[in-house]
Amino acid sequence: MMKRIRAAILVTLACCSTAGCGIPNLTLKEENKAGTASEPAIRIVANSLGMNFPEGMDENHNPYLSYIEKNIGVQVNVTLPPLNGYDEKLNVIMASGEPPDLLNTSDPSWFIHFVNQKALTPLNDYIEKYGANLKAKIPKEAWDNVTVDGKIYAIPSLNEVKGTEIIYARKDWLDKLGLQPPKTIEEYTAVMKAFAERDPDGNGKKDTYGLSILERLRRTSPFLGAFGVQMKAWYERDGKLVYSGVLPEMKEALLYLRGLYDADILDPEFPLNKIDVLGEKIVSGRVGLFSAAWSDTRAHIAANRKIDPKAEWIPLDFPVGPNGKHGVYSTSNVRSYNVIPNKSDKAEAVVKFLDFVAGPGQTSLKLGFENEIWTRVDGKLSIRFDEHSKHGYRGIYGALADMADPNVTRDRLDALGSQFRLYDNIQRIEQNLMVDRFNGPPTPAMGKHQIKLSKLQEDTFTRIIAGLSPIEEFDAFVKKWKEAGGDEITGEVNEWWRETNK
Incomplete structure (x- = not known):
């Protein structure tokens, strides 16, 4: 069985490196939507966020898109590429000769690559004229992230939370095996070994x-944190910024995870685990400890408890490593980048569309329509959960220009159910963040090299952990x-660092 799994890993990695993981051609679909001939129209490409639509609706025919169109007087034609290989598909679209009017990406390397190619429209004047809500709600540091040589090349959507990962474990399994919730990395290893x-x-x-x-290697953040590093982060060492992926501490973290794999503690199928695959393993009761997203208590964990009411899940302290380090990665304040190809007129x-999403439309796109999905009872938000879930697709549009408001966040998360500890999870994560010291705009060299370097890192680290390469491969x-x-x-990151700290 183990040989078959390792063979599958080898084939998967080889195919991805030589064939681009089978990325198909993608063309923008044309929608024949109702509207007057004189009504202006824009074409946008957005991330589906894995959302589904109710029967009879789709990304171009639903009440939330109609609500936007009615308020801005613009017809919006939406394309949602498949999630797998999303940014590669954006590349195909940009090369099509007729790109849309708006593309949304969460990849800063993709963004800066097309800035370097001079393929994007500078937006300063448009934001000044038509972006009053964007100007009022987006902080300077977020604008700085999308500004190159004084020109704004994207309208940022903001992260609602400052960090994502928190470890959850089955307390009923701990109790059955006579174990206490672990705190140190050694205690974690013992618990995970017992669970296996x-x-x-x-x-x-x-x-x-x-x-x-x-x-x-996603959902490893707390374990990397025990060794004092996170993926794709920059830390200060002796007055300079250094990249986390090449530090000795990363080698130690990989060696630890390799040890879990060799001891049959780590899921051997991890290189093939997409989020739905991991989710199924949690729901079916095959996983009793994992680095969860802060919202998983309302998702995979809740689904597991529905199947097995005896399942009791609790958050754990982040593992403390051999040198007393612990923590999880911090998110950028920019969630995603909205860019306008310079071929669009x-x-x-x-900009008017995004300004509405960020301003008057924000509440309805985040919470749903008042009195249909939510009401206020004695000052507190009350949610109709059946309608809330049915129309969750509204988040596709809201996420394009999400604005971070802590009061709205707490109000919403508490209304979703105190038993899920959503707001508590966010607070616990924020108290244990390892801050990435580089928070400037992506540099020109990132646009040239970051995509290939990220793939090199992911492939190398995966092979080391899965026993397909020796740990010495890290030095190479x-x-x-x-x-x-x-x-x-x-060099460019440190040039920014020097300028910032003058």
């Missing part, structure tokens, strides 16, 4: 994992990373 070997679900089979993570309409990776553009990026 001592039949915590009591079915007489060895079918549970000590730990499961996602492909590309609809910048005015696009560091050399290759530096020579393939990493040193150039480091």
